[in-house]
Amino acid sequence: MTKILCLALNPAIDISSDAEVVRHTHKTRTHNQQQFPGGGGINVARVIATLGGTCELMFLSGGATGELLEAMLKPLPIVERTFKIHDPVRVAYAVHETSTNLEYRFVPEGPLVTEAELAPVFEAIAASDADYVVASGSLPRGAPDDTYVRLADIVTQKGARFVLDTSGPPLAEALSRSKMFLVKPSLGEFEAFLGRKLSHEEVGAAAQAHVRTGAAQYIAVTLGGDGAVLASADRIIRLPAIDVPVNSATGAGDSFVAGMVWSLAEGVEIEEAFRFGQAAGAAAVMTPGTELCRRQDVTELYERERQRG
Incomplete structure (x- = not known):
């Protein structure tokens, strides 16, 4: 079985949470609060589990918020490995303004870590037998x-x-x-790397x-409301x-x-994995707040788009 490790x-x-109006200075009363374990690698692991896959998750955890994060992850069907750090895990907050349908996202920079705290992660990756990291x-x-x-x-040298x-x-x-095998920047992230604007x-x-x-x-570049592009050395695929x-x-x-990697681990060819990844991303947009995609939404969107060709 192909093994996936998320970091x-x-x-x-x-x-x-939701709020009718977000205003400066005044208190903003919120409702419908939800909380989930998050951060990139954790979100990827959660989606792979949602899709019916299995994966190992390695993450840094510290402070009282780290203990809460670990407790939130325990019920999930994910093999976890925690690496302790001194500083607490960050807390991110998003507010959906119902009167405008705008979303305000507040994302802290995170804890301060030392090289000594990171060293066990490198050792664990070197010892891992995962096929995808x-x-x-x-x-x-x-x-x-x-x-x-x-x-x-480390990963590439291991094959x-x-x-x-x-x-x-x-x-x-x-x-x-x-x-690397696959990199997925957004258009803005890719433009920042190149130092110039790109037309689609x-x-x-x-x-x-x-x-x-x-x-x-x-390299898969996501274009928001204009789809996504996947490039290899000899081919360019664009999906609306x-x-x-x-x-x-x-x-x-x-x-x-997560959708792409799960599909690839299931033996799907890269073009269809790209299509499935796009369906997973679109399904996540459909859910409120910090909830991720739902399996039924992903599969229905994928089948619908595949039939359209």
């Missing part, structure tokens, strides 16, 4: 920008596949110095050009956006990655 170096407790999310403070580069090197979904300097380091018609060629540098076998009601963008990218 969350900057996990979070994600809290969401999915690193998703930002890095906590104190983690060097080349952290994902070092992890990718496994490293999948990355991050942004900013860690993404730039990885795309400049690593040899230019995205595929730009991604393919970077694939040909050896940085990754595949799936028309769904939008309730929240939280977790859409993580759901996309």
Whole structure:
């Protein structure tokens, strides 16, 4: 059986709620509060479990919020491995303004970690027999920008596949110095790396050009309401956006990655895995707050779009 390992170096407790109006200075009364274990790698693991897959989850945890995060993860069908740090896990908050249907998201930078706290993670990745290692999310403070580069090197040298979904300097380091299997930036993240704006018609060629540098076998660029592009060294695939009601963008990218990796682990070819990932991302947009995609929504959207060709 193909093994998947998800890595969350900057996990979070994600809290969401609704408010009629968000105003400065005044108290904003909220309702319909929900809370979930979150952060990129944790979200990916949650979606893989939702889709019926199995995976191992490695994450950093510290403080009282870390204890709460661990308790929230316990009921889930995920094999967990916790690495203790001194500082507490961050708490992220999203508010949906019902009068405008806008969403306000507040995402702290996260705890300060030391190289000594990160060292056991590198050792565990080196000892892992996972076929896919999915690193998703930002890095906590104190983690060097080349952290994902070092992890990718370990995974690739073992003959496994490293999948990355991050942004900013860690993404730039990885795309400049690593040899990965799959990278999934958003359009804005990819433009920031290239240092220039791209029209949607230019995205595929730009991604393919970077694939040909050896940085990754595949780059999937999500374009929000305009779909997504998947580039390999010899092919560019573009899928239009799936028309769904939008309730929240939280977790859409993580759901996309999880859908792709789960499909690939099931033996699906890359083009269909790309299509399934897009269905998972669209399904996540349909759910409110910090809730991720639902399995039935994903499969129905995937079948519908596949039949359309």
